[in-house]
Amino acid sequence: MxxxxxxxxxxxxxxxxxxxxxxxxxxxxxxxxISSLHNYEDEYRDKQMLSMLMVLPNELGYSFLGKSENAxxxxxxFNPNLDYxxxxxxxxxxxxxxxxxxxxxxxxxxNCNRFVIYDKPSVSLKNTLVESRPVSMYYPLxxxxxxxxxxxxxxx
Amino acid sequence: xxxxxxxxxxxxxVIGAIALAxxxxxxxxxxxxxxxxxxxxxxxxxxxxxxxxxxxxxxTSTNLKLPLDFSVRCDxxxxxxxxxxxxxxxxxxxxxxxxxxxxxxxxxxxANPFFVTNIYYFIDTEGIDIVTSSQNVxxxxxxxxxxxKSKINFDSSDGRRVDVVNDKLIINGVSYDYLGDELIYAAIxxxxxxxxxxxxxTKLNDxxxxxxxxxxxxxxxxxxxxxxxxxxxxxxxxxxxxxxxxENLNRDLxxxxxxxxx
Numbered sequence: 087m088x089x090x091x092x093x094x095x096x097x098x099x100x101x102x103x104x105x106x107x108x109x110x111x112x113x114x115x116x117x118x119x120i121s122s123l124h125n126y127e128d129e130y131r132d133k134q135m136l137s138m139l140m141v142l143p144n145e146l147g148y149s150f151l152g153k154s155e156n157a158x159x160x161x162x163x164f165n166p167n168l169d170y171x172x173x174x175x176x177x178x179x180x181x182x183x184x185x186x187x188x189x190x191x192x193x194x195x196x197n198c199n200r201f202v203i204y205d206k207p208s209v210s211l212k213n214t215l216v217e218s219r220p221v222s223m224y225y226p227l228x229x230x231x232x233x234x235x236x237x238x239x240x241x242x
Numbered sequence: 243x244x245x246x247x248x249x250x251x252x253x254x255x256v257i258g259a260i261a262l263a264x265x266x267x268x269x270x271x272x273x274x275x276x277x278x279x280x281x282x283x284x285x286x287x288x289x290x291x292x293x294x295x296x297x298x299x300x301x302t303s304t305n306l307k308l309p310l311d312f313s314v315r316c317d318x319x320x321x322x323x324x325x326x327x328x329x330x331x332x333x334x335x336x337x338x339x340x341x342x343x344x345x346x347x348x349x350x351x352x353a354n355p356f357f358v359t360n361i362y363y364f365i366d367t368e369g370i371d372i373v374t375s376s377q378n379v380x381x382x383x384x385x386x387x388x389x390x391k392s393k394i395n396f397d398s399s400d401g402r403r404v405d406v407v408n409d410k411l412i413i414n415g416v417s418y419d420y421l422g423d424e425l426i427y428a429a430i431x432x433x434x435x436x437x438x439x440x441x442x443x444t445k446l447n448d449x450x451x452x453x454x455x456x457x458x459x460x461x462x463x464x465x466x467x468x469x470x471x472x473x474x475x476x477x478x479x480x481x482x483x484x485x486x487x488x489e490n491l492n493r494d495l496x497x498x499x500x501x502x503x504x
Binding site: 091094095098102105109112116119120122123126127129130133134136137140141144145147149150151152154159161162164165167168170192195226227229 | 246247250253254257261264265268271272275278279282283285286289290292293296297332353355356357447448451452453455456458459460462463492493496501502504
């Protein structure tokens with residue numbers, strides 16, 4: 087009777103430890119799943135950023151008689167009403183090279199090389215994702231194209 | 243001896259209850275996590291489809307098998323896609339409120355006569371019932387991509403009534419202004435045309451502001467852009483007769499060796 091009781095206690099303890107091991111495994115598995123979810127979220131954010139880099143030159147694009155000419159029209163970069171959330175969007179001329187960075191305004195245009203199209207940083211969002219791509223920049227006053235870089239900073 | 247047996251029973255019951263609570267809790271948390279994961283994968287595919295469609299300057303369409311049903315909502319601030327939670331999107335979407343099974347996406351850039359915005363049209367396998375007596379509406383449906391055209395049913399009597407009468411768009415008896423075929427398509431496919439039209443007006447107004455600023459810069463070339471700008475401003479009031487005049491004035495500017503406005 088005493089031996090049976092000891093064996094029962096042993097079985098209960100074994101079951102208890104098995105349960106603890108299973109619980110720990112599940113917690114570890116769940117953490118892996120959460121980490122995988124974060125990877126998916128990062129991937130989604132990256133893709134949204136790349137989409138924006140692809141699409142933005144069309145929205146700010148130079149068109150001739152309504153037909154898109156695959157370049158950013160620099161005279162269309164001064165609209166103050168844009169809303170892209172917590173982001174900073176900059177178009178910089180990289181060639182021909184300019185002496186120092188001169189931010190463009192309607193007054194000093196086209197004697198400048200940096201267009202801050204949109205700038206809305208966030209105090210609370212601590213992370214920043216920065217991506218850029220080369221673009222062609224069109225200056226309608228002299229009808230010339232220059233090489234530039236479109237930079238997007240995304241605060242999250 | 244009896245005390246030991248009691249202890250065993252109490253121990254088993256307490257631990258069993260804790261284990262059960264833990265496993266049930268885990269099951270719920272895991273389900274939520276998986277749903278979130280599926281939602282992100284779906285949004286990712288949707289974003290890829292949007293970008294791929296936009297890489298063409300022509301009207302294009304695609305379809306997407308849905309892992310989850312979702313709804314499209316339109317409020318004052320933006321359009322949003324709602325799966326388990328709200329995701330705001332920067333696009334104009336003409337869609338039914340709820341989309342199930344298979345999503346068909348059709349993309350049409352609105353450039354009438356200058357680029358204003360991209361419009362995405364959604365339809366699902368269930369399709370849409372439309373009642374119309376306008377030949378114009380039927381002809382426009384005929385020009386839709388095949389996978390859209392086949393899902394628009396004119397035979398039902400309880401669908402949304404869409405007519406075009408004397409340059410007015412009439413949806414279920416309510417008259418709206420419109421500008422271009424793109425907005426008639428939106429009236430056919432969208433459950434919330436007034437909200438869509440408001441967002442479209444905002445985009446149109448933004449485009450007019452952009453061209454006003456551009457014209458201030460181009461004036462330095464000695465050309466006068468006042469006439470074309472005044473016609474562009476008429477577009478804000480959905481005056482479709484201004485479109486031809488804008489096109490002609492832009493051509494006139496080019497003929498005078500002035501930089502074209504758009």
